[in-house]
Amino acid sequence: MKSINGLSLKNIIKKPVRSVALLVIAAFLAFSAFGGSLMVSSLSNGLDSLSARLGADIVVVPYAATSKVSYDSIIIQGKPGQFYMDAKYYDKIKNEIEGIDKITAQCFLASAKASCCSTRLQIIGFDPKTDFSVQPWVEKSYSDDLQLYDAVIGSDVTPNSDMTVVIFGETLRVQAVLDKTGTELDSAMYVNADTMKQLIKAHNEKNPNQERVVDPDRVVSSVLIKVQDGYDIDDVVGDINLHVRQVKAIRTQNMISDVASSLSGVSGMIGVLMVLMVVMWVLSAVLMAVAFTMIMNERKKEFAVLRVLGASRARLAGFVFQENALLTLAGGLLGVLITLALAALFAPLIAQSIGLPFLLPSPLMMAAAAAVTVLLTVAAGALTAAVSAYKISKIDTGLILRGDNG
Amino acid sequence: MKLTAEKVSKKYNRKTGGAGYFYAVGETDFALEENALTAVFGRSGSGKTTLLHMLGGLLAPDSGRVLADGRDIYALSDKALSAFRNRHIGVIPQGSTPIASLTVLENVLLPSLMAGERAEAYALELLETVGIAALRDAMPGELSGGELRRMAIARALINKPSIVLADEPTGDLDDENTAKVLSLLRDTAAGGAAVLLVTHESEAANYADIVLKMDGGKLTNTL
Structure with a gap:
């Protein structure tokens, strides 16, 4: 370790089980957020494309x-x-x-x-x-x-x-x-x-x-x-x-709704998906916050030792943020990549099963959504951990060491 | 650097029964002399660790002040107090206190890295002095309790502090290593530092310049 900045990386590498567990939680959080938003926007795009492709308000067919x-x-x-x-x-x-x-x-x-x-x-x-x-x-x-x-x-x-x-x-x-x-x-x-x-x-x-x-x-x-x-x-x-x-005129929107297991049905499905996405994200974020807080509590003594050696509260929070930002960043990127891989694999299957085109957003939109997802993941994980560590550091170090001594 | 405590006291809440709190340290005056090893003896629970933590800027007293060369260390900001501790106070906490993800050498170097330096040559010298130079690249999990304690001593001395606060530093050591550690603290005091040793081991008295006793949160100069 050449400088104090290497401490975070050392903590990640030398505690592989803890690191992998947090990385997986972060990946799941990113997957639920990015996957959900991708699903919703792809379905919406599909619906829009059907209407837009036909381009007509009314279709007339032989009765x-x-x-x-x-x-x-x-x-x-x-x-x-x-x-x-x-x-x-x-x-x-x-x-x-x-x-x-x-x-x-x-x-x-x-x-x-x-x-x-x-x-x-x-x-x-x-x-x-x-x-x-x-x-x-x-x-x-x-x-x-x-x-x-x-x-x-x-x-x-x-x-x-x-x-x-x-x-x-x-x-x-x-x-x-x-x-x-x-x-x-x-x-x-x-x-x-x-x-x-x-x-x-x-x-x-x-x-x-x-x-x-x-x-x-x-x-x-x-x-x-x-x-x-x-x-x-x-x-x-x-x-x-x-x-x-001898002819029948039909409003296009009604026709699409009949085909795509009803437009309102799909819209409803999108609504349910959005709610599910929010619920999954909140649950994952809570799970992550709980996991990070528990781990921070487990590391009380380690933090107390760092304080003994001269780390200020802000610096301690900085160490913890850096460490967890690296983990959540990696986890967030992993979650985004898994989502993209699954979307590429299953998009045709989803389109077939719902009878709608499953149109992924543009690469630019996906990149923006991925960036927001990763940022949210880092914010949910690393900030929780850093705030938790900062709170712990506000307890007198002597009290933590004394508690350890029994 | 002279460290003094003026009428410091500390009380803790009781978890069960009796009064709501008890005094771990009653109102106490204390001066830690430069160039001297001061040993405070006392049974477990006598308040000596609490006193050490208050002196080290690790536990704010309920009353009184702790002065370093006349400056109240608890009036400093957290950042300033932390920097002061890093530069001037070497604390050897009780028990095993390694950073588990770092090697022995990295553990010893940590305070110097926090100060923006990397005193590797001195760290190796200290490891040699405490007799664990061969373990420089070992992880803490591979060390015995005594070796971990010696690592903590080397770590406390890496920034050449003018104040050293040692809490039961010989607790897990055999006679030979106990003698080594006490000699090291003795030498540190001889080098100009103000060294406080809190212990319940009577052998430490042989190395001390000043011997005090703590009992029921009260400090006396009689054994």
């Missing part, structure tokens, strides 16, 4: 689809499936309903098995001229206009080595791969309306015996609407349902 297929899962989550309605309904809504700011149509086609994938693949066709739902999202990966036979694919779709995908005998050029969402959207493919028409034609040719032949030039699967400011979304929904037959 028949509402009783036959899980139209909401198809639209929101990209589950393979298809339904169609006459394109005239799109025109009717566009021309006759008031309060529409933006309107676009989408067309769905589920492949039985493409050359690229072992499972079914959902193909989503959109009109680049009117689209406000898919392109803002796709543009993060591909900013040019999609041409005929161009496709943008989800992260789970594996293209051929020449970056093509073959669907119903048609070869599509893969222009970009989207970021992972943790949902079935990762197995979806996006094409423009012209490509979609070619694919539906190819599908018809491959399936000549299908019950209902779809005319690719006359159908859409869904109509997405952004309501003008000043108009009530529910009023527009009611207007469409009243004036346009």
Whole structure:
């Protein structure tokens, strides 16, 4: 030991059991705080991303689809499936309903098995001229206009080595791969309306015996609407349902809530998680404070000896703070790293189980949350210990030594 | 440096029965002379350790003052009193008092490190003097009670204090080591320090310049 500053490190190294115990408690405290906040923000991000990705206030689907297929899962989550309605309904809504700011149509086609994938693949066709739902999202990966036979694919779709995908005998050029969402959207493919028409034609040719032949030039699967400011979304929904037959208009928020085991349910879950996180953090902090205080009491005699040798109260508190700050810093960092590792491992599983994207915050946000977590851990542990040691040092040293002497 | 106590007293609360408190040290005047080894004898519980702690700035008296060269040490701030103790008072507490995470040498060096120095050569010399130089790199857990006591003596002397307060320093030692430690304290006093030795071992009287007795919290100069 070259200087008195080395005392803290010596205390840590030479008392491994005590040090490891405190480090584990600090790691648990950091894990509960960081893990909880990561869980809550990732779920919130997931919910936000669903709404934001769709970008629409209202979705209109063929009325028949509402009783036959899980139209909401198809639209929101990209589950393979298809339904169609006459394109005239799109025109009717566009021309006759008031309060529409933006309107676009989408067309769905589920492949039985493409050359690229072992499972079914959902193909989503959109009109680049009117689209406000898919392109803002796709543009993060591909900013040019999609041409005929161009496709943008989800992260789970594996293209051929020449970056093509073959669907119903048609070869599509893969222009970009989207970021992972943790949902079935990762197995979806996006094409423009012209490509979609070619694919539906190819599908018809491959399936000549299908019950209902779809005319690719006359159908859409869904109509997405952004309501003008000043108009009530529910009023527009009611207007469409009243004036346009054979279709059903649904408020997007209600649709998401149905899909994601109810939006309010997930929101409730987030609330419960937040409460749990606070409770866990408080319990861990109390556990840590108790552990540190107990250890400080155990070390009364050691502190008394340091006082005998000339350590002032402030210096003694400084020794203890330094020692415990090193431990809680290491424990806090360990807890943060464990949380990150677990989040990376289990994020897809969580997304699958709750039917929502589990979107981790940005690296910057995570770094900030990690820094705050570590600071809180150090504050909870090292400050408790230092204050406890300072309080002990306020007892006359002679009394502590006398107590020891019996 | 001359250390004096003016009418110091200390009472402790009783845990059970009787009066609410008792006087460990009644109102007492005391002067610790430079260049002298003062031995205070007394049974266990006679108040001699309490007196030593009050003199060392470790236990504030309920009444009276402790003066170092005329300056009331309990009027100093905690920081100033701690620095004063570190520089001028070497305390050898009763019992085993090592810092368990430090080696023997590091334990002895600790007061000098607190003072911002690293008196390694002198520490080794002191370890040689107390007969545990070979154990310089040993951890306290590897030492016997007697060896720990000798380490505490070396530690108390590392900053060459002008006042040495030794509380039963020969408690766990055999005759040979007892003689060594008492000789060391004797030499320290001869070197100019004011040395206080509180003990119940009568052999210490042979090394003392001044012999006092403590009984029931009262200090007398008769054995």
